[in-house]
Every structure is written in C-alpha cells, then in structure tokens.
Amino acid sequence: MPISDDSIKSRCENIFGDPLDFERRSLLITTMENMEKGHPQLREHLSSKTEPAGHSGFLHSLAREK
Amino acid sequence: MSNDPTTLTAAEIVTQIKDKAISAVEVTEAHLERSEKIGDVLNSWIKLDSEGALKTAREVDAAIARGEDPGPLAGAPIGLKDLIDMEGLPTTAGSIIDKNNVADSDALLARKIRRAGGVILGKLNLHEFAFGPTGQNPHYGDQKNPWDTERITGGSSGGSGNSAATGQVSIAIGSDTGGSIRIPASLCGVVGHKPTHGLVTKSNCAPLSWSLDSFGPLARSARDCALMMSAIAGHDPADASSIACDPPDFMGGLSKPIEEFRVGHAREYYEQRSEPPVAEAVNNLAKAVQELGAKVVEVNIPDVETAFHAAAVLMVAEAAAVHEKNIRDNAQDFDPAVLERIRPGFFISATSYIQALRFREQWTKRICQEVYGEVDLVLSAATPIPAAFRSQTTGTVRGKEVEIRTLMISLTRLWNFLGGPSTAFPSGMSDEGLPLGAQIMGAPFADHHTLSFVHQLEQRGIVKVEKPPQ
Numbered sequence: 001m002p003i004s005d006d007s008i009k010s011r012c013e014n015i016f017g018d019p020l021d022f023e024r025r026s027l028l029i030t031t032m033e034n035m036e037k038g039h040p041q042l043r044e045h046l047s048s049k050t051e052p053a054g055h056s057g058f059l060h061s062l063a064r065e066k
Numbered sequence: 067m068s069n070d071p072t073t074l075t076a077a078e079i080v081t082q083i084k085d086k087a088i089s090a091v092e093v094t095e096a097h098l099e100r101s102e103k104i105g106d107v108l109n110s111w112i113k114l115d116s117e118g119a120l121k122t123a124r125e126v127d128a129a130i131a132r133g134e135d136p137g138p139l140a141g142a143p144i145g146l147k148d149l150i151d152m153e154g155l156p157t158t159a160g161s162i163i164d165k166n167n168v169a170d171s172d173a174l175l176a177r178k179i180r181r182a183g184g185v186i187l188g189k190l191n192l193h194e195f196a197f198g199p200t201g202q203n204p205h206y207g208d209q210k211n212p213w214d215t216e217r218i219t220g221g222s223s224g225g226s227g228n229s230a231a232t233g234q235v236s237i238a239i240g241s242d243t244g245g246s247i248r249i250p251a252s253l254c255g256v257v258g259h260k261p262t263h264g265l266v267t268k269s270n271c272a273p274l275s276w277s278l279d280s281f282g283p284l285a286r287s288a289r290d291c292a293l294m295m296s297a298i299a300g301h302d303p304a305d306a307s308s309i310a311c312d313p314p315d316f317m318g319g320l321s322k323p324i325e326e327f328r329v330g331h332a333r334e335y336y337e338q339r340s341e342p343p344v345a346e347a348v349n350n351l352a353k354a355v356q357e358l359g360a361k362v363v364e365v366n367i368p369d370v371e372t373a374f375h376a377a378a379v380l381m382v383a384e385a386a387a388v389h390e391k392n393i394r395d396n397a398q399d400f401d402p403a404v405l406e407r408i409r410p411g412f413f414i415s416a417t418s419y420i421q422a423l424r425f426r427e428q429w430t431k432r433i434c435q436e437v438y439g440e441v442d443l444v445l446s447a448a449t450p451i452p453a454a455f456r457s458q459t460t461g462t463v464r465g466k467e468v469e470i471r472t473l474m475i476s477l478t479r480l481w482n483f484l485g486g487p488s489t490a491f492p493s494g495m496s497d498e499g500l501p502l503g504a505q506i507m508g509a510p511f512a513d514h515h516t517l518s519f520v521h522q523l524e525q526r527g528i529v530k531v532e533k534p535p536q
Contacts, residue, residue, distance in 0.1 A: 011413065034375075041372040042421040047428055052420050054427025055277075056307065059264060059485055062434075062510050063311035 071096040072233035073533075076142040076290040079236055080183075083130065083141040090126035090141030094119050094185050097143040101187060101234040107215065109207030110229040112148045112158055114188040119143070122185045129183075137183030139297055144179055145235040147223050148189035149196060149272040150281070152176050159272040160192040160222075162205045163392055163399045173270035174302055175239065175281060182297035187235060190225030194401045196241055196274045197385060197408060198222055199249050199474035200456075204401050208456055211253060212534035213500050217453040220249035220474060222274075223284065227254035230284045231534055237285040237294050241271070243278045243381060245448075245478025248490035251284050252448035252503020255492045255532055257520060258284040259291040260478075262510045263485035264309035266295075267302035275384035276307060277423075278377065278482040286531045288489065288520035292316040295513060311511070319514030324522040325359030327515070329506075330441035335367045339476055340450040341463055347493040347502045348447045354528050355445070365437055365444060370480065373429050376422035377483035383419045386411025407471075430484050430510075438509040443519055447477055448490040448503035478505070487513040491520045491529050501532070 008029060071079060071093040082088045098116050105111045129136040151157050151169035158164045172180070179186060191206050193199070201209035201224020209224025211217040212232045219227045223240025227250025230238040240247040242260040251258025261282045273279055283294035299313035331352040337345045356362040385408050386393075397405060437444060450463050450473055460467045468476075481488040486509050493504035508516045523529040 008413070034378075041369075042376060042418075042425045045369065045372060045428065046421060046424050050424040050428045052423035054424065055430055055485065056264075058427055058430055059262075059309055059510055063309045066311060066511060 072100045074236070075287050076139065076236035076285060076293055077287070079142050080138065080140045080293075083126065084135075086130065090123040090185060091120060093141050094123035094143060094187070097187060097234060097236075100232070101229070104232055105229070105234055108210045108212060108228045108232065109191055109203075110209065110225045110234055111145075112160070112189045112191050112206050112225070113155055115152070115155060115186065119185050119187045122180065126183055126185065137181060137297075138293060139179065139182040139184035142184050142236045144184045144186050145188060145190045145226065145229050145238040146176060146186060147192050147196075147226050147238070147240050149192065149241055150175055150239065151270040152186065152189065155189060157272055158189070158206075159196065160194040160203050160206060161399070163396050164272075169270070171270070174267045174304070175269075175271060175298055178267070178298045179239075184297065190223070190229055190238060192225055193222035194404045195272070195385075195389065196222040196243060196246060197404050199245060199471055201225070201227070201250060202456060211453045213255065213453065216455055217500070218253065218456050220253035220449065220453065222246040223250050226284045227251060227256065227258070230254070230256045230286060237283050237290050239281060239294075240284050241274070241279055241281045242478075242482065243274045244377070244475040244482055247282050247284060248448050248478045248488060248503070248505055249474050251490040252505075253453040253501065255501030255534065256284050256286055257288050257291055257531065258282070258490045259295065259513070259517060260481065260488045261295065261299065261513050262487045263482070264307045265299050265313060265511070265513065267298070267300070267305050267308055269302055269304045273388055275381040275388075277384060278381055280482070288491070288517045288524055289320060291489065292320055292514070292517045292521070295517070299513075314511060314514035316514050316517060319518045320521045322515065322518045322522075324355065324519065327443055327519060328361045328363070328441040329355055330365030330437060330444040331362050332367055332444050332446045333364055335370065336447040336450070336477055338464060340447045343496055344447045344450060344452070344502050348445065348504050351493055351504055351528070352445055355523070358526065363441060365441060367437065367444070367480070368432060369429060372425065373480055373483050376425045376429075377479050379414055379418050379422040380426070380483075382408070382411040383414040384411070386414075426483060433484055434509055442508070442512065442515055444507045446505055446507065447493075448505040449474060449478075450476055452496045452498065452500035452502055481507050484510070486510045487516050489516040489520050491523075492531055493529070495532070
C-alpha cells in the first residue's frame with residue numbers, strides 16, 4: 001500500500017529525529033514502492049497452510065530425512 | 067609443479083607441507099609477502115595479522131615435526147571476511163562505526179579453520195556491513211578487480227574475491243545474503259560456494275540478515291572449496307539457524323561422475339536477464355555437459371519476481387533491525403549509499419514481512435517438488451554482466467538500463483531465499499578479457515553435488531580458473 005509523503009516525513013522524524021531531505025525521501029519512497037509491489041502478489045499466492053516459521057521447519061525436516 | 071607457493075591450490079599446499087617438501091612458515095611468508103605487495107593495490111585487506119599467522123604456521127610445522135597430523139587444512143593460508151571474530155582483532159564489518167569492536171574470542175568458524183590446521187592471515191575488506199554487491203567502501207577503499215583495477219570486484223565479499231584470485235590466500239571465507247560470495251567469484255574469476263542455509267556456523271559473525279546469510283569459501287578450485295566445507299560445516303547449538311544434521315561428504319562427493327547428474331538448464335531464468343555473451347557461455351556449458359553424458363533438460367523456475375521481492379523484504383527489514391541502534395546513534399558515520407538502502411527496512415510493514423516468510427516456505431517446497439523432483443541441479447548464469455567500472459551506477463542488459471546494484475544480485479538472490487547451495491564458477495572470458503560467471507544451484511543439503519559438478523568440469527578442462535594479470 002502506498003505511503004504518503006507526509007507520513008514518510010513524520011515517520012522519519014520519529015525514527016531518525018530528522019525529516020530527511022526531499023531527495024532521500026524520494027529514494028526511500030521509490031525503494032519501498034518497489035518492494036510493496038510484491039505484497040499483493042504474495043497475498044494472492046499464499047496458502048492458508050503456511051506460517052512464518054515454515055521455511056526453517058522445512059529445512060529441518062529435510063535434514064532429518066537425509 | 068611451481069616453486070612459488072602462492073600459485074598452488076590449498077590441496078597442493080597441504081600435500082607439500084605434509085610431505086615436508088615445504089614448510090608452513092615458508093608458505094605463510096610467501097603469501098604474506100604477496101598480500102603486502104598486491105593487497106594494497108587491490109584494497110584486499112582491512113587487517114593483515116602477520117604475527118598471528120606466523121605463530122600458527124610454526125605450530126603446524128612443529129606438529130609435523132612431532133609426527134602429528136595438523137589437519138586437512140595443514141598450513142593452508144586463509145583470509146576471513148571482516149565479519150568474523152578473531153580474538154584480539156577488531157571486527158569492523160567494513161565500517162568505521164565498528165572500528166574498535168575488538169573480539170574477545172575467535173568465532174567458531176575461525177576456531178574450526180584453526181583446528182583443521184589452517185593459517186589465518188587476517189581480515190578481508192568488504193562492502194560496508196556486507197550491504198552492497200559492488201565491493202565499494204569509502205572507509206577502507208574500493209576493492210579492485212584484479213583483471214582491471216578500474217572495475218568492481220563485486221561484493222559484498224570483494225576482498226575475498228580479489229585475494230583468492232591473486233594468490234594472496236589459498237582460500238578466502240565470504241558471506242552471501244543475496245549473492246555476496248557468488249558475485250565476486252563470478253567477476254574475479256574464481257570458484258565460490260554459498261552453502262545451504264544453516265550448514266555453516268554464523269556464531270560471532272556480524273549479521274546482515276539472519277534468515278538469508280550463509281558463510282562459505284572462495285578459492286581457485288572446487289576441490290579447495292570442498293576441503294574448506296569439510297572443515298567448517300556442522301551443527302552449532304549457539305547459532306539459532308544452524309541445522310542439526312551430519313554434513314555431506316564433501317571430499318568423497320567430488321568423485322560422483324558427471325553423467326550421473328540430471329541437470330536443469332534454467333535458460334528462461336537467466337537468458338533475458340543477461341547480456342548475450344554471458345548467456346551464450348552458459349548455453350555452451352549446458353551443451354558440453356550433455357555431451358559428457360549428463361541428462362540435461364530445460365527447467366522453469368516458478369514465481370521468480372514474487373520470490374525476488376519477498377527476499378528483498380526479508381533482507382531489508384532484518385538489516386534495519388540489525389542496525390537500528392547504529393542508525394539512531396551514528397547515522398553520520400555510515401556510507402551514505404548503504405544507509406539509504408537500509409532505511410527502507412524501517413517502513414516494511416509487519417504483515418509484509420510475515421507474508422514474505424510464509425511465501426518462502428510455500429515457494430521452497432514448490433521448488434523442491436517441481437524442480438528438484440525432476441533434476442538434481444540447476445544451471446544458470448551467476449552475474450548478468452562482467453565486472454562494471456567502479457564509476458558506473460547503471461548497466462545495460464538486453465538494451466534496458468538497470469541500476470548496477472539491482473543488476474548484480476538479479477540472478478543470485480533467489481537461492482538465498484530458497485536456502486539451497488549454489489556454486490559460482492568461471493564460464494569463459496568476455497571480449498574485454500574479463501571473467502564471465504555461471505552457477506550451479508542445488509536443493510538444500512546438495513552442497514556436495516554442486517561442488518562435484520564444478521570439480522568434474524575442472525578435471526575435464528571445461529571450467530578453467532585463469533590467472534589474472536595483477
């Protein structure tokens with residue numbers, strides 16, 4: 001979901017103590033938007049059976065099968 | 067055989083030392099001399115520990131004189147990426163923030179190398195906090211490519227790549243979160259192995275992203291990578307992501323005949339993401355492997371784009387968590403380019419991070435079933451272009467201009483997300499005289515197979531590690 005410029009500015013002030021200049025905020029927004037593009041794809045792909053620790057559990061199960 | 071120990075592989079050095087044809091001290095002195103001569107030119111090192119290395123070498127020689135076996139790495143000169151603790155030395159992680167971060171003990175990874183008889187020469191240069199695929203570092207100098215010093219080594223293990231390529235060390239240890247072993251291996255023309263996630267200890271090694279980091283070797287042969295993996299793989303209860311299992315037989319596995327492998331040729335994955343000479347080199351390799359008797363079939367890797375984005379979410383969010391305190395307290399001391407890439411991590415939502423983790427399990431299972439149900443290994447290019455100039459910020463692939471940082475990791479990041487092993491190796495030379503790189507990617511715990519594949523091609527002269535001019 002896109003995050004507004006004001007929201008970025010406010011969050012930057014809270015986290016870093018400065019609002020970041022325009023150029024840096026633009027870079028941040030672009031990077032985040034690129035990453036957020038994957039979010040709807042993830043939602044569409046996900047099975048209800050998966051959980052966050054699943055990858056680690058899967059590797060451990062593979063190791064046990066060896 | 068050459069009289070210059072810096073031209074020998076680790077396996078050759080170990081044999082000569084055990085045969086008393088040369089001493090560990092002589093080998094160490096020769097490598098230290100080369101490191102002092104060429105390391106400054108290439109910005110390979112953050113700290114050379116000559117005194118410590120010579121002390122270890124004398125211990126190896128003394129053990130041999132007593133008739134004892136100092137171990138499988140007896141006297142082999144090793145370099146550690148400066149993320150790995152060595153007692154009494156600072157672990158800088160390539161930053162000035164951690165320049166006084168002196169370790170009070172060796173990381174288990176370093177201890178395992180010493181126990182195997184390896185001689186650690188010091189701490190190798192890297193991209194700051196291992197967060198960058200070019201090896202450029204404003205604090206300790208850009209790591210320079212030995213094939214053309216105006217070009218990048220690739221990163222983040224740039225010092226590991228250029229030191230292994232130029233015989234400053236016989237084996238270098240790097241780390242790989244999105245390609246940081248395989249990219250410098252590809253651009254510097256050596257073999258680099260990213261192990262299965264959790265197979266090599268990360269205790270007391272500075273993290274970039276806990277769920278994606280793996281530590282592994284770069285060397286001038288697959289045999290040397292296997293030799294190192296034999297010494298460092300294994301369970302570490304102190305490392306939360308370490309996996310309790312018996313490591314594969316890396317050295318024994320090298321003899322597996324190539325015709326027994328079913329190889330998936332991931333043409334669709336790399337061809338349109340690589341410049342034509344890079345793709346052509348891998349296509350030729352696939353043909354050569356088939357002619358040797360291996361079964362080669364084309365394979366598709368599903369959901370590449372989604373997996374790539376999900377891996378980015380994990381990496382950046384975890385990197386922001388790792389560096390939160392430093393960013394609040396010492397933001398001015400970061401390389402600005404690194405800082406700006408970590409900062410988006412503070413804005414990744416918890417749900418995005420969790421969905422990425424959930425997708426990872428689903429995607430990994432799918433790859434293991436759909437791809438590795440049909441083939442043993444997957445062949446691809448490692449980097450889409452040869453080494454770029456250090457002044458370049460973008461590169462061109464198939465007519466499309468892309469940021470160098472994005473370009474460099476575009477073919478490697480997925481196997482960090484999978485958690486499987488991948489070995490990068492030289493696939494030829496470009497018209498400009500630069501190394502081209504391929505990678506062979508395995509299912510989790512198939513590390514011995516990826517290394518065997520490269521070793522078998524080296525034995526047949528199909529894969530050649532060339533000596534750079536520097």
